[in-house]
Amino acid sequence: MSTSLFGDHIKRLSASYDNALARKQKAGSNIDAILLHSGTEQMYFGDDRHIKFQAFGHFSHWLPVPRPDQFVLYRTGHKPVYLQVVPDDYWYEQTVDLNAGWVEQFEVVRLKQVAAVAAQLQGLKCAYLGENTSLANSWGIATGQCNPASLLAYLDFHRAVKSPYELEQLRAASKLALQGHAAARQCFLQGGSEYEIHMAFLTACNILEEESPYTNIVALDEKSAILHYQNKRRGTGSGTGSGSGKHSQVLLIDAGCRVNGYCSDITRTSVKTTTHPVFQSLVRGMDTLQQSLVKAVRPGLPYPKLQALALRGVVDLLVEHGICHGAGADLFEQGIGQWFMPHGVGHLLGIQVHDVGGHQVDENGAKLPPPANSPSLRNTRIMAEDMVFTVEPGLYFIPMILEAKRQSDQAALVNWHLVKELYSCGGIRIEDNVRIAGVGAENLTRQFEQQR
Ligand SMILES: [Mn+2]
DSSP states (O other): OOHHHHHHHHHHHHHHHHHHHHHHHHTTOOOOEEEEEOOOOOBOTTSSSBOOOOOOHHHHHHOOOOOTTEEEEEOTTSOOEEEEEOOOOSSSOOOOOTTSTTGGGSEEEEESSGGGHHHHTTTOOEEEESSOHHHHHHTTOOGGGBSOHHHHHHHHHHHTBOOHHHHHHHHHHHHHHHHHHHHHHHHHHTTOOHHHHHHHHHHHHTOOGGGSSSOOEEEEGGGGGSTTOOOOOOOOSOSTTTTOSTTOOEEEEEEOOEETTEEOOEEEEEEOTTSOHHHHHHHHHHHHHHHHHHHHOOTTOBHHHHHHHHHHHHHHHHHHTTSBOSOHHHHHHTTTHHHHOOSOSOOBOSSSSSOTTTTBSSTTOOBOOOOTTOTTOOOOOBOOTTBEEEEOOEEEOOHHHHGGGTTSTTGGGBOHHHHHHHGGGOEEEOBEEEEEOSSSEEETTGGGOOOO
16 A cells, blocks of 8 residues: 555545535534444354444444444544444454554544444544444434435545545455456366366465455356356256356356455456357457547446447447347347346446446535436446446346247347357456546456456
8 A cells, every 4th residue: 555645535525525525514513523333243143153244334434434333524624533442252253453554544433332433533523434323323423414314425426436545445356356357267267167267266366265356256158148247057967057167158257356445346267268259259249349438438428328329339249150140239229238248337336346436426416317228227427537337348248138039029130059059158247347537437356467
């Protein structure tokens, strides 16, 4: 972590919180402080084991300490205070590294228990941001001051644009994940199972599965048409269909890493020389399409335009490969692209893999829903400098969707014989992480990738 970049990040964040507080006061609120809570550890129902903890995004925006019951107290004109709860506990490691790069940006107050936070709030009129509103209530913070919608809307909206420090973390998260992707591809080419490919990714990144920002999607062959396929077949069976890998023709792996809380979200699709030639050509075509989409991004472009460009590119590839009949423009108008790409072309990325504020039009919380023909699109923002999002067009042969169209009026547009052949190949998704630069895009991912 570059301490000077982090210092600048905290300055920017403080200015943003100053604005947020000033807006609240202008609207008649008497709030003079904001208390951010990382969260409270939860148990599984009927069990005495903890659910894997994830810190609240707005807390992590200040401090990369992914532990329960940590607090940041912010007041205009004061150094932010880190209320660090470190209980006496011989069951778990509780030490927090005070030599970390962030430490000098905070006044650190060490407390032995959560209840001791209350005394730190004396005389303040706090808003509370976090999940445990009953805890906040017990400290005298009224429910109306817990997660005020106007405050969250402001903070969510501005999370989309990253500071140089955040960009550094996002680049590092991409770079790290690419080591895993290279190892995963090698494992696939050598006949690895889904499980083995998954483990190859984790090992190459030197991470535990629980440190991943989301569940790795590691899909061989027809399973790559399941958008969020979650299993990891061990390949104990023989032949295709077992996920054994030996005879597998297609790997789709969607996997990322976290660096100081910031995520990468990267998808690659690999094939073998023995894979159906039409599918091999489609993978190359999708790679070209994906890179042309990255080239199209620029400040001022509404993100839904990128969705339309992706769908248009997909139908052109379908025509070019003889999978659909007709003119690309006509197929696009008829919504045939969505039969093969039933998801959005990307989403905001940052502390959360699907970062907040994707449908927000302004800092007051007004929203622009996704277009009716692409209801899964998670991003409708206007692109602005230093905004970070994914660009991830896909093309899949999903029997559940396509078979339902066989009897439709548009069925003659599809070469069903070829579609049936390609079902066993599953699908394609290619995903990079992209930052809007001054005039175009910075591909946060490919700049670190060896020639594939
Ligand atoms: Mn994604």
